[in-house]
Amino acid sequence: MQTVTTFSNHDLRDEIKAYWSLRAETFDTQPGHEIFSEAERTAWQTLLRRHLGDGNDREALDLACGTAVVSHLLDDLGFRVTGMxxxxxxxxxxxxxxxxRGRAIRFLMGDAENTMELDGSYDVITNRHLVWTLVDPLSAFREWHRLLRPGGRLLIVDGDFVNPGLVARLARKVSDWLGTGNTHNGPSTGALTATHQSILSRVYFSGGARAEAVVDLLRQAGFDKMTVDTDMRAIHRTQKKNFGFLKGLxxxxQHRYAICAEKSAAG
Incomplete structure (x- = not known):
C-alpha cells in the first residue's frame, strides 16, 4: 500500500519561514539580493520612481523586506517606511x-499573507521576490488591497523562476558541462537546494509565477489600473558584472517583471 504524505498550508508556511531564516546569514553576499554599486542603486530607484513617484513623506510598507534592501531604496526616495x-x-x-545608515525605518515581524495591520494604513506597498513563495496569493492580494488607502499603489517585483527560456536552458547545460553548476538564484548548498525545490513544488505558483496569472489574481482581489513592466534591462546591466557570464545571460x-496595481480612489 502506497503511503501519501500531505502537507497543510501551516506546515508549508513554517518551512518557508525556516528556509529564509537560514538564508539570512548569506543573503547580503549574493548578487541580485543586495546592491553592489551606485549604478545598480540608481537603476532600482528609477524603477521605483517610475511606478510610485517620489515619497513625499507617504507611508510605505515593504513586505517580506528581508535585510531591507528595498526598504532603504524607498527611504532614499522620501517614503516613511515600515519593513515587515x-x-x-x-x-x-x-x-x-x-x-x-542612521535611518528611521520601522521594522515589524509579521506574515505578508496576514499582516494584522489596520485597514488603510499605507499609501504604497512593495515586495520583491515574494509572490512566487505565496501559499494563497489571492488572499494575500486581498490583504494588501485592504491595507492600502484609496488611490494607493502596490508594486510587485518578481518573475517566473521555474520555466527557463531557450537561452537559460542552454546556459544551464553549458554550466553543468563546465562543472560550474547552480546558475539559478537559489542557495548553493545541497541541503538548502533540496529544501528550495521542495518548497517551490508546493507553493501556488509551482508552475511559475507568470505576470498574466498574477494580474488576473490582482483583479480578483479588487485592484485596477494594472501596469506590467518587463523592462528590467537597466538593473540587469548593472548586476551582470557581479555574475558569471552564464548566470548573467x-x-x-528570464521572465522578470514589475507589476504596479492601484486601489480605486473610491476605495
Whole structure:
C-alpha cells in the first residue's frame, strides 16, 4: 500500500519561514539580493520612481523586506517606511543596517499573507521576490488591497523562476558541462537546494509565477489600473558584472517583471 504524505498550508508556511531564516546569514553576499554599486542603486530607484513617484513623506510598507534592501531604496526616495518580515534573522540584519545608515525605518515581524495591520494604513506597498513563495496569493492580494488607502499603489517585483527560456536552458547545460553548476538564484548548498525545490513544488505558483496569472489574481482581489513592466534591462546591466557570464545571460533572459496595481480612489 502506497503511503501519501500531505502537507497543510501551516506546515508549508513554517518551512518557508525556516528556509529564509537560514538564508539570512548569506543573503547580503549574493548578487541580485543586495546592491553592489551606485549604478545598480540608481537603476532600482528609477524603477521605483517610475511606478510610485517620489515619497513625499507617504507611508510605505515593504513586505517580506528581508535585510531591507528595498526598504532603504524607498527611504532614499522620501517614503516613511515600515519593513515587515517573518524571519527574525532577516530582521536582525535589517535593523543593524538601518542603525549603521542612521535611518528611521520601522521594522515589524509579521506574515505578508496576514499582516494584522489596520485597514488603510499605507499609501504604497512593495515586495520583491515574494509572490512566487505565496501559499494563497489571492488572499494575500486581498490583504494588501485592504491595507492600502484609496488611490494607493502596490508594486510587485518578481518573475517566473521555474520555466527557463531557450537561452537559460542552454546556459544551464553549458554550466553543468563546465562543472560550474547552480546558475539559478537559489542557495548553493545541497541541503538548502533540496529544501528550495521542495518548497517551490508546493507553493501556488509551482508552475511559475507568470505576470498574466498574477494580474488576473490582482483583479480578483479588487485592484485596477494594472501596469506590467518587463523592462528590467537597466538593473540587469548593472548586476551582470557581479555574475558569471552564464548566470548573467540566464538572468537577463528570464521572465522578470514589475507589476504596479492601484486601489480605486473610491476605495
Amino acid at each position: 518580515d517573518w524571519a527574525e534573522p532577516m530582521l536582525e540584519r535589517a535593523r543593524a543596517k538601518a542603525r549603521a 540566464e538572468r537577463a533572459t
